[in-house]
Amino acid sequence: MRPMRELPSALEHWEGLLRRMEGREVALFLDYDGTLTPIVPRPEDARLSDAMRATVAALSRRCPVAIVSGRDLPALKDFVRLEGTCYAGSHGFDIERPGGQAFQQPEGLALLPELDAAERELAEGLASVPGAGLERKRFSVAVHWRHVEEARVPEVERVVAEVLARHPRLRRSGGKKVFEVRPDIDWHKGRAVEWLLRELGLAHEGVLPVFVGDDLTDEDAFEALQGRGLGLVVRGDEARPTAADYALEDVEEVRRLLELLTARAEGRGDDAGALAVHI
Known part of the structure; x- marks a missing residue:
């Protein structure tokens, strides 16, 4: 892994990306929060x-696009509202392909009763911590601590640790101001991307998979694509080590990248080059 600050800009090195894509179809995988839309309180x-939705829609008409998020699948679909796009919610535990074909990770399904119990215990343990928020998704429980007083964040961590000690088949993962309790199995965004590539007939040399994301959970996808695809990290305000190959600064740069990919898919090489220079 390399520090984010050392990564080359995907927009400033667009010609290099084009060379990586030469003769191959791009299959694009996009995180949601912090990638397609800014992080909000x-x-x-x-x-x-509307601008981002139109940009994603234009690209999805020309190459495979999947939205891969920690959000619950119904909420993710409601936010994006695009036909012809794959959706992978709950970090890939809950997937829906165009046409309504669905996949739910079997081991995760078996642990739903355990997640129900953990949710009840977390609600009880965090009831006295002002600002702590609990968000139940089908395959995980998110503990939001963005609005918790800094001195009390360790208390939130302690409650989560105590609940997990009683439920050893669950584990904690991290994100931006959130702890997520989810099944402790070898399934994550990277596994979901690999599954989609196989199921969509895209797991071959003629396809270059590209994943764009900003959060710690996206590192699983960056690592899964090493040596076979590209990872692009949205820097935001973090400076953690990353397995990504290139960086984008913010959501607006993500949108510009999608415009470049659309121009390439349409065969408008000159337009894409002019846009890259303008950027």
Whole structure:
């Protein structure tokens, strides 16, 4: 892994990316929060802008596009509202392909009763911590601590640790101001990307898979694509080590990248080059 600050900019090195794509179809995988829409204080307010929706829609008509998020699948679909796109919610535990074909990770399904119990215990343990928020998704329980007083964050961590000690088949993963309790099995965004590539007939040399994401959970996908695809990390305000190959600064740069990919897919090489220079 390399520090984010050392990664080359995907936009400034667009010609290099084009060489990596030469003769291959791009299959694009996109995180949602922090990638297609900025991080906001209230998760329910992270609505996709009309400009971003139109940009993703234009690209999805020309190459395979999947939205891979920690959000619950129904909420993710409601936010994005695009036909012809694959959706992978709950970090890939809950997947829906165009046409309604669905996949739910079997081992995760078996652990839903355990997640129900953990949710009840977390609610009880965090009831006295102001600002702590609990968000149940089908295959995980998110503990939001963005609004918790800094001095009390260790208390949130302690409650999560105590609940997990009683439920050893569950584990904690991290994100931006959130702890997620989910099944402790070898399944994550990287496994979901691999599954989609196989199921969509895209797991061959003629396809270059590209994953764009900003969060710690996206590192699983970057690592899964090493040596076979590209990882692009949205830097935001973090400076952690990353397995990504290139960086984008923010959501607006993500949108510009999608425009470049659309121009390439349409065979508008000159337009894409001009846009890259303008950027």
